[in-house]
Amino acid sequence: MNDHSHIEFNGENMTTPIYMDYQATTPMDPRVLEAMMPYFGAKYGNPHSRSHAFGWEAEAAVENARAQIASLIGASPKEIIFTSGATESNNLALKGAAMFYRDKGKDHIITSVTEHKCVLDTCRHLEQEEGFKVTYLPVQENGLIDLDTLKEAITERTVMVSIMSVHNEIGVIQPLAEIGKICRENKVFFHTDAAQGVGKIPLDVNEMNIDLMSISGHKVYGPMGVGALFVRRKPRVRLRPLINGGGQERGMRSGTLSPPLCVGLGEACAIAEAEMASDNERIRLLAKRFHNAINDRLPDVILNGDDEHRYWGNINLSFAYVEGESLMMGIRDLAVSSGSACTSASLEPSYVLRSLGVEEEMAHTSIRFGIGRFTTEAEIDYAVEHIVTAVEKLRAMSPLWEMAQEGIDIKSIEWADH
Amino acid sequence: MAYSEKLIEHYENPRNIGSFEKDDAGVGTGLVGAPACGDVMKLQIKVSPEGIIEDAKFKTFGCGSAIASSSLVTEWVKGKSLDEAGEIKNTDIAEELALPPVKIHCSVLAEDAIKAAINDYKEKAAAPAKGEAAE
Structure with a gap:
């Protein structure tokens, strides 16, 4: 082809x-590529270098991108963690929260049967390898989950509910605000895989009571190979990292960030917010x-x-x-x-x-x-x-x-x- | 899916699409496959009193390989005796169209369709004039 x-x-x-x-x-939007280009060239610093201008310049670019992403979803920049893409974000959200809260008597996750494979496969892993229980909510004929069924599925042991925002295959939008309200009332975290939703539909993590949100770069006219995870600070969501190392990204995702990719995702979000x-x-x-x-x-x-x-x-x-x-x-x-x-x-x-x-x-x-x-x-x-x-x-x-x-x-x- | 040129050519210019009146004497109809499996083939043969397949037609619901396989066999059966047509093997079809491994079942279905059409013709021939007598 x-x-x-x-x-x-x-x-x-x-x-x-x-x-x-x-x-x-x-x-990729040409404006995104334009914003990224300098960071493939002259602006090559490591954003984690604290001792010289090359590092400061790269760090400023990454922090600006973080703010652009946060702004699009009504979050604080401190709540944005860069990842390699939505698959990693979904893995980190699900495994990270599940493993962190397991010691606190939480061993139950609720998701739906029509989630993306990377959510379903991660849930299967938690069931089979880590002993979690997972409820897979059915969907109605229109593709939407039933809120009463969700309410009934929540127990004292439920740590989180993971329901995607916009469906990759059929495009339906789940009732996010209603799901978020139910989750908050029951003190259960709400994770949404918003790979297909960010920049496409208005999303506000506070209005919708979203605690964790997965974001993809290449579904929002940005570059492949970069994504983000929104991790709420108040009330705080804690995650056990999947990748250990130098403690970057508040310790939740070690590894040197890629300034061009971060800048690309940030610029894509800024364009989406404006347009x-x-x-x-x-x-x-x-x-x-x-x-x-x-x-x-x-x-x-x-x-x-x-x-x-x-x-x-x-x-x-x-x-x-x-x-x-x-x-x-x-x-x-x-x-x-x-x-x-x-x-x-x-x-x-x-x-x-x-x-x-x-x-x-x-x-x-x-x-x-x-x-x-x-x-x-x-x-x-x-x-x-x-x-x-x-x-x-x-x-x-x-x-x-x-x-x-x-x-x-x-x-x-x-x-x-x- | 990477398909051979021959397969694509059959898909784009399928031979012998259509239907014969299935109650006509001399017509054998094979209907194989299932909608739920994603392919259904209807293959019909028109047989001369001497037992030679004079004409063949098909209609297929299915992927490109299924359409090409059925198109190909309508060409192959024409001019053959029933016995000769019954000897067409799915492997011949698969080889001719260079079917990828996951599409071999399309050639199996085409072979089944020929056999079903031949059987239908033979059954009708064995119980002649049933339709006419009823009228």
């Missing part, structure tokens, strides 16, 4: 494939244009996840009677991702869609379309044309579509498993 070509569509020039995989990674409202309005209009056009022209297309509590930069659609991987081959000019089994090594359809109660045959037909800061209206229109053509072609060769048109209920047929 190193082939990029230039095409003209409706009088506009564009490059294909068109990037619609913003949940996998966001392209979130206008960005979101643009993205919402493009998403509506896309979704409406698809619905107008194709029957039997289902939007996965709640249609109200969602970040519109993520549109996950199931195209009934068309298998996801073959559709992706048919829309090769679009860079997208699929919940279909055939695109994964395991041949299992998406566990997220299955958790929503999406039937397996529909889970096989799903594609996630990402819309972001650099998506244009012409790209959306081109994508729609491309998708409609491919779906119509594949439906014309689908035996399931043929049966549906003949009024045969696919569920009435006895299919052999293979």
